Amino acid sequence: MRGYAQAREPRAEERRCTFGITQEHAMGDERTYLELSEEGGGSHKFYEVIVSGKQVSIRYGRIGDAGQSQSKSYASPAEAQKEAQKAIQGKIKKGYAPAVEGVRKKRAVTERPVATSRAAAAGTTRAPVLWRYDSGDRAFGVFVDDELCWVGDDDGQISALDHDGKVVRRMKVPEGVMSLVRDGQWLYCGCQDGKVYDLSGAQPFEAYEISEDVNILWLDIHDGSLAVSSNDGQVTVLDHDCDKLWAKKSFNHGGWMVRCDGAGIYHGHADGITAYDWAGKKLWAKKTEGSVLFGWQEDTEVYAGTTSDHVEVFTKAGVQGRRYKCDDSVFSCAAAPGGKYVFAGDNASSVYCFDRAGTRLWKLDTTCGSALSMQYHEGKLYIVTGDGAFACIDVSEAAIAQAREGKVPDLKLVKAERSVQVATVGQALPQAAAGAAGVLVECVEEGGKVRVRPLSPGYNGEFNVQFPRDIRTPGARYLVDGLELSGSGGFYRVRGQIRLAPAGAGEAAGPVVAKKVAKAAPAKKTAKKVRA
Known part of the structure; x- marks a missing residue:
């Protein structure tokens, strides 16, 4: 059902009506502004048409954003008017209606439930944190490889640190970072503006733009194909050139997990996990105890952190594996290669480690908030938290043994390097010299x-x-x-x-x-x- 908020009626000098369409004037131009806002987290977008003589300019996007613009010139003003009316009527048939820009506000981004409590972590052994970088805002995005440790926060700030905790690269994207994912040698971040940026070069570039109908919660990329999960329980797949391949509704809400590999897509939602092949065929669907809040994958298994305080494991053929019990809702999870160890972060600022057989090896207090995302790499557990911290925890057997005795390393607090230039979207490209290789x-x-x-x-x-x-x-x-x-x-x-x-x-x-x-x-x- 489409629900239109009540908008202020434009004053007479602001408009005239032709065929029921609001036409505003500025310097002789005719402007039509339409909006479509659906209840329940559906579409929330605008469509603007400006006719100026022979030229028609169209701007569209999410309400509250600048949107995208395109212009086209026609042979005569009459032809321009005809094409403009055709575009407008097409939108009205889809449910758009005249509106006044600015009355209906930008819709809040669907957020993961991140309410935390410190009470459950009280008395828990302190984690041996080696270094901590305060990003400045709540962070969801984390990615770590042999060279760099990346973090992206709600303010669109992206930082890359070396493994000693020194900031070596900084980037800024227009909206908050929801996730960081690697596809081969390419690194991407998914953002709240529905865009996915390529971070592999010297500056961020727009790699994909997701339809404004899709309220992105999580994403993953495999061989250039993008899978996006949205809050309405849907998974949408785009090809390398941003052409939509298909969309499937796994459940009626939720979608905080999507992971991809060569065989298909694993979509975690409020009812469990649904797997599809790359043509959109459902392979299997399994219920979980509680809603899925996070997902991880290894070569043969997928892991789901749930509201029922568990990490649940399934083979990629859909066979239920072990369930790892935590003490509170699981906001994030990860695994060592091959599932040798399974890690989890709960909503009470604790992190856990289990062996493959399901034995809980330890529970530690992060000392810096609940882990909203995490990754294990070479004996270290990297977490990003609701407090905006990016922390490196030593989870080697020796470090954990020391922590149990109350001995933790001196914490290195990392600050942003002001000398590291911030690369931004849209900055000027360098000019290649004549005869340059490439x-x-x-x-x-x-x-x-x-x-x-x-x-x-x-x-x-x-x-x-x-x-x-x-x-x-x-x-x-x-x-x-x-x-x-x-x-x-x-x-x-x-x-x-x-x-x-x-x-x-x-x-x-x-x-x-x-x-x-x-x-x-x-x-x-x-x-x-x-x-x-």
């Missing part, structure tokens, strides 16, 4: 969308390149450090840095000609697009 790519318009294709010899010029969406302009050319063929074999992915191509680069080869070609045989995971 692979030349070009943006081409095809079927109303801008695609990117390789121009340099040695690459299939009919394959698309997965490329930042915020710098795609028809005819623009860029020089990238390298291109890597995707695992499915049907497209390329950018390796290294992106620079503006030198003037005249690739002119001898001529422009890329957009033409209809037979697509390469897709891998089984992207076999076809199917309807929800």
